[in-house]
Amino acid sequence: MRVSSPLSAEQLERIKADVWHKYETEASRPLSVAIMGQTGAGKSSLLNVLFGADLPTGDIRPVTKAPEAITLPVNISGKGGHSLTFWDMPGIGESVLADADYLAMYREKLTACDVVIWALHSDNRSTTYEAMCLRRILEGDDDAALVNKLTFAMTKVDLLTPPSWIFALHGGSGVFAPGARLAAKLSDKALHYEEVFIRPFASLLTASTYNPGGFAVSDERLTFDDYTVRHRGYVSEAVCADYQSRYPEDADVFARLRDNHRVLACSALFRFNLAQLLVAVVNKLGVGATARFRRLLGEAEHLAEVPVDTMRGLGNFLIWDGVRKLLDLSDPAVPPTL
Template sequence: MKNKEGQQSLQDSLTGLPEWASERIMQQIRQLTNYEPAIGIMGKTGAGKSSLCNALFASEVSPVSDVMACTREPLRFRLQVGERFMTLVDLPGVGESDARDNEYAALYRDQLPRLDLVLWLIKADDRALVTDEHFYQQVIGEAYRHKVLFVISQSDKAEPGSGGDKLSTEQKQNISHKICLLHELFQPVHPVCAISVRLQWGVRVMAERMIRCLPREASSSVVAQLQHSFRTDAVNKKARDDFGETVGSVLDTVSSMPLIPAPIRAIIQAARDTVVSVARAVWSFFF
């Protein structure tokens, strides 16, 4: 019901445009509101991929199985909250087998163009990163670096581990050193995150950073899948602004179509700010 109200409000904001232009804009907005994001999650065995996904997302994610070890086709999990869908793609971690790493390179090159983001989990106590660095430089490369968010997982296992219910000062210092090391090794586009799902430490910050790393068209649909506790004001604002800007881009695209008469182009451009404002205002009706 709210979805229809939101669409009607956006339709009303397009009053004054030719019917063909209004319909084309609404068609693209409907595609936006139904966008199904795809997020890859990679990491070596035991990095905590399924634990993180279950902590982040509202719908249940099936545990990661060992099928990945014997197939080049990654496991895919479709999440659903209400009428919203999202896909998680379980990607294999590198550095466990030279033979498999060659297979994985082909798999990644095939998958990367289709993914909105890759969460690359590296265990806090993992020191064998040479293969990861090589893989990142050679396979991810310049073309897809912006799609990778590094996450130091299982921070509660950082030295000196105690098994307690909170991180020690020494552990936090070692995690800070690990973050610096990953920045030196990988020179990532996005700041490295550190989390402990067991202690519920750092996950909210990581969720917010994930939303900031996503392309504009994907952020709202991912926010709709998050656990309620991670849908903070900052997260919702980012997604709402992204949605408004993406709707604005739709109007820009239509107004710049060839053969559009200058007066029609002027009408579309004049309506842009109003339509963007309405899109932000009705964002919660969709997401």
Template sequence: MKIQESLQTLQDSLNGLPTWISEQAMQQIRLLSNYEPVIGIMGKTGSGKSSLCNDLFVGEISPVSDVAACTREPLRFRLQVGERFMTIVDLPGVGESSARDTEYAGLYREQLPRLDLVLWLIKADDRALAVDEHFYRQVIGEAYRHKVLFVISQSDKAEPTSGGNTLSTEQKQNISRKICLLHELFQPVHPVCAVSVRLQWGLRVMAERMIKCLPREASSPVVSQLQRPFRTTVVREQARDDFGETVGAVLDTVSAFPLIPAPVRAVIQAVRNTVVSVARAVWDFFF
């Protein structure tokens, strides 16, 4: 079954509705199926933004470089898998200088409304968090806290470092303490993640939390961009449920149109669960 056939299956599930209502609903469902998520990623120079993105998502996004960051503008990278697109916005990290932080505050306030999620990377060995905390409270604020997922990066650099191929018990304990510290400092909406790209540690858990943090309309398109090992059952079921509920929300919106007669509204509500079930059933063919 292809996308067009899946759309037809959804169209068939709307057959009991007046034509103009089913057409309105299908128009919204088509827009939903082509949604292009935008994810921001921020962190101080050397926090491993490029490495993490290259590891999580299909295809190269940006070159991994040790050259110090010099751009003051967010870099945008568009990913494509088949007919699906996603944009990564590489936001400059705070704390390099007070003058730049003032400049970045305006930049962030401009970008935040357009982003579905912000991955905020903090290195496992970074102890200078006062600037991050201030920036989070003053710029992110209450309005956008729900969009931020904190990620402790380079967990293999947590003390005591060994350079080995696994994290020691002591390192894991220190990472747990770091997670608790970030929860105390930032009081984030979402649980803090910890990863090590070098050791391939924590990435599946992070992918699962990222999908849960995304707006419902964005989770499925992001899943289609993930590297295959991270498309776990948890990830896929979350996205499948999100897609079904978003399709259901389309019907709720149509049902709330003014001047819709009560009997028609009752029919819309009667078919809602069926349409949501069909949307979940055809999810694999969309994404």
């Protein structure tokens, strides 16, 4: 038997350099993310909070009339890398004439971008037109590739009151969280949107997440390697629960696969669930994206923090007995414990 001679130190160094070069090439590959959806869904506000941008926003009429680019510098292992580009798109629903141009623009950006966040206004029961627009955008031979780029966010959930929101105070800041009844309401609304916007594409869907190590589930719908676990098909709530009951030791893996096809409730105003949305976007981009998003992910834990002074300005109740003011949350004289 012929035994191969060991590699020389020089050959090993060349192999290591080649591997590192490939890693840096992947980590530095230009990435782009777009945000789409109906006018008034809070797309610009969401990008402003997520990425510290300063896009103009408006409560009365649409402000974004053309794609707006946000460019973030990325530092990879102490070296300069490519930037990340986020595209704020005009909202559909302004007019039939404008939408004809916007849908073609959406199709072009969806094809070009790595991931698209589709913003769904939480306080909206009329979904037929928006669902029709999405179907028109996805028509074509590459519809499977395009639909798997989408991450759906249910925006402006701060409007879904009552029941109440909770502000958990910690010193000079705090975080917003829904009470039990409101959390159930958000879950029901998100599942409804999932039925309308995601389930119709069930046969085209795939899901993926990182492999934490030791994953070895044998299933015709699952494939995996040392780095990634992939699922072929729609990971519904029921599918996830079934996997988790059969393989409880891998419950976290199946929860992350489920997140690929979940509508995520969030609020730019209350900074609610923004970290989960950011992680979902990174998960969609794949294993190599972690290096490119290291700075953003490192800041994600602080996304939910709202200063008390800011919180006071978000209160919309003034209690008045007809003679005197009993409580005004925006009044600095009112202690934060009230």
